[in-house]
Amino acid sequence: MPSQLTVVVVEEDRDRAIAIVDALKNGADCNVHVIGNTSGLARKIAEFAPDIVLIDIDHPTRDMLEELTLASGPLDRPVAMFVSGAAGGLAQTAIEAGVSAYVVDGLSAERIKPVMDTAIARFRMVRQMRNELAETRRALEERKVIDRAKGLLMKAKGIDEGAAYALLRKTAMDQGRRLADVAEALVTASGLLG
Amino acid sequence: MKTVTLPVAYVPLVDAAPLIVAREMGFAESEGISLDLIAAPSWSSVRDMLAFGRVDAAHLLSPVPIAMAMGLGGVTTPLSAVSVLSVNGNVIGVSREIEEKLRDAGFGFDFTDPVAASDALSRVCSKPLTFGVPFPFSMHVELLRYWCENTALGADGIEIRTVPPPLMADALAAGDVDAFCVGEPWGSVAVDQGAGALLLPGHAIWQFAPEKVLAVRTDWAETEPNLLGRLMRAVWHAGRWLSRPETRTTASELLSRKEYLDVSPELIDRALSGNLTVTSRGEQRHVPHFVEFHAGAATFPWRSQAKWIAHRLGRSHNVEHDSVAHVFRADLNRRHIAPTGSDFPGASEKVEGSIRLETPVASARGQLTLLPNSFFDGRVFDPSPKD
Numbered sequence: 275m276p277s278q279l280t281v282v283v284v285e286e287d288r289d290r291a292i293a294i295v296d297a298l299k300n301g302a303d304c305n306v307h308v309i310g311n312t313s314g315l316a317r318k319i320a321e322f323a324p325d326i327v328l329i330d331i332d333h334p335t336r337d338m339l340e341e342l343t344l345a346s347g348p349l350d351r352p353v354a355m356f357v358s359g360a361a362g363g364l365a366q367t368a369i370e371a372g373v374s375a376y377v378v379d380g381l382s383a384e385r386i387k388p389v390m391d392t393a394i395a396r397f398r399m400v401r402q403m404r405n406e407l408a409e410t411r412r413a414l415e416e417r418k419v420i421d422r423a424k425g426l427l428m429k430a431k432g433i434d435e436g437a438a439y440a441l442l443r444k445t446a447m448d449q450g451r452r453l454a455d456v457a458e459a460l461v462t463a464s465g466l467l468g
Numbered sequence: 469m470k471t472v473t474l475p476v477a478y479v480p481l482v483d484a485a486p487l488i489v490a491r492e493m494g495f496a497e498s499e500g501i502s503l504d505l506i507a508a509p510s511w512s513s514v515r516d517m518l519a520f521g522r523v524d525a526a527h528l529l530s531p532v533p534i535a536m537a538m539g540l541g542g543v544t545t546p547l548s549a550v551s552v553l554s555v556n557g558n559v560i561g562v563s564r565e566i567e568e569k570l571r572d573a574g575f576g577f578d579f580t581d582p583v584a585a586s587d588a589l590s591r592v593c594s595k596p597l598t599f600g601v602p603f604p605f606s607m608h609v610e611l612l613r614y615w616c617e618n619t620a621l622g623a624d625g626i627e628i629r630t631v632p633p634p635l636m637a638d639a640l641a642a643g644d645v646d647a648f649c650v651g652e653p654w655g656s657v658a659v660d661q662g663a664g665a666l667l668l669p670g671h672a673i674w675q676f677a678p679e680k681v682l683a684v685r686t687d688w689a690e691t692e693p694n695l696l697g698r699l700m701r702a703v704w705h706a707g708r709w710l711s712r713p714e715t716r717t718t719a720s721e722l723l724s725r726k727e728y729l730d731v732s733p734e735l736i737d738r739a740l741s742g743n744l745t746v747t748s749r750g751e752q753r754h755v756p757h758f759v760e761f762h763a764g765a766a767t768f769p770w771r772s773q774a775k776w777i778a779h780r781l782g783r784s785h786n787v788e789h790d791s792v793a794h795v796f797r798a799d800l801n802r803r804h805i806a807p808t809g810s811d812f813p814g815a816s817e818k819v820e821g822s823i824r825l826e827t828p829v830a831s832a833r834g835q836l837t838l839l840p841n842s843f844f845d846g847r848v849f850d851p852s853p854k855d
């Protein structure tokens with residue numbers, strides 16, 4: 275019976291970290307540690323002597339993990355980026371789900387798989403939530419700009435809100451541009467002229 | 469010619485300019501391609517996107533494809549560096565604390581003399597200095613090591629740690645690093661934020677260091693020669709456009725856009741013009757060829773450059789480094805850039821560090837002049853095998 279795997283998750287967002295840790299503890303037989311503060315990351319990871327390190331693929335501090343892949347790096351055993359060949363198409367799926375995994379030298383594919391399956395499912399969910407949040411924020415921002423552009427037109431041309439909106443929409447259609455882009459251009463131009 | 473969309477990954481830096489300009493100024497379009505530029509948050513992410521086929525080409529640190537061929541790092545997919553995207557462009561800087569110590573010791577921040585800078589640093593600092601760099605396989609690391617091992621700081625006088633450039637100012641403030649070597653605009657950002665001062669440009673250590681390359685998967689280069697050629701020519705034209713001084717303002721404006729670097733055009737202009745502000749007191753220094761996209765056959769991937777990088781990596785990591793020079797594809801560069809009418813050097817290797825003055829060299833059309841490529845200590849690197 276091999277000993278339990280030690281997994282380190284690098285994640286600054288506390289709620290997201292808890293969600294990932296819970297999923298991993300339920301889905302795979304492993305010990306999970308979270309690193310939230312990424313200052314001196316490679317050294318902190320080395321202290322846990324992990325078998326697997328998981329990090330969001332878009333995390334800017336990912337490059338700090340590259341040091342772990344070096345024989346002269348801070349770990350006893352160098353880790354490799356988890357790549358296909360080790361466990362079929364799993365690496366590709368992981369990348370699409372937005373998780374990158376670093377696995378110590380010599381760990382068998384069967385032992386990695388349950389951890390990766392769980393991590394992939396969880397990161398996919400996290401990514402989807404984040405995309406939805408970003409989309410909502412963007413829509414809200416655009417809405418604000420359109421409102422300001424409408425206000426500017428109403429004031430400058432003495433028209434009502436409906437007419438101002440219609441004018442923006444017609445301009446956007448005539449120029450083949452997005453309504454929000456036309457509104458933004460107007461707000462910027464008015465800022466410059468005002 | 470049907471327009472084909474090519475996904476290309478890059479890190480938002482001044483030296484991604486040839487890709488951005490190729491897209492924005494119509495050079496890609498005139499080759500019948502449309503560049504889908506994907507900004508990446510880290511170099512590992514650029515490498516993975518390229519290795520796993522998410523993108524077909526990438527803006528990559530010149531040592532990365534060579535390190536991969538040597539089995540270093542996490543991923544080993546064979547890559548080809550088909551062109552050099554930029555030569556030089558890095559800066560070495562120190563924290564405010566060290567800046568003050570250097571100033572008190574009478575150091576003038578001349579921004580030209582690596583020997584004097586190393587002397588001054590070793591005099592004011594008692595413990596080994598920790599330098600932050602963007603990636604373990606980078607020209608940043610190689611220039612730092614080369615500089616230190618041949619000057620007062622000495623090979624053991626520094627530690628090198630990976631810190632993503634956007635976090636460098638924080639790392640300096642937190643005392644995680646004492647100094648840094650980064651690409652622009654990050655050095656200028658550090659100066660403007662009052663986080664540190666600039667000590668040397670990379671150019672002062674090696675006058676002609678291949679900094680970023682245009683990299684593709686080697687199998688893709690073989691199966692898509694036509695697309696590869698179009699991409700390489702579009703980027704070559706963009707580099708030539710960037711080398712004309714009158715395009716600088718436009719280039720700075722383009723790069724500064726929110727979807728690219730998202731910093732002020734003035735900050736970008738410092739690198740493009742070579743007029744750098746080196747301290748938060750506003751002291752300015754001019755560096756000729758601070759970053760070069762075209763002149764002196766800048767885009768030609770010399771196999772001797774690859775050999776120098778492999779030699780240095782092999783020494784640091786204690787691995788075999790023979791037969792990786794082919795990663796720099798002088799052959800593909802000649803074949804695909806030739807239709808532009810560009811002139812090519814007759815040879816694919818040269819003695820690195822041997823050119824002290826602008827030198828006309830044997831070339832296909834006899835019009836080629838190479839720029840100085842000296843190392844600061846005057847040593848040369850002979851790429852031919854030693855028996």
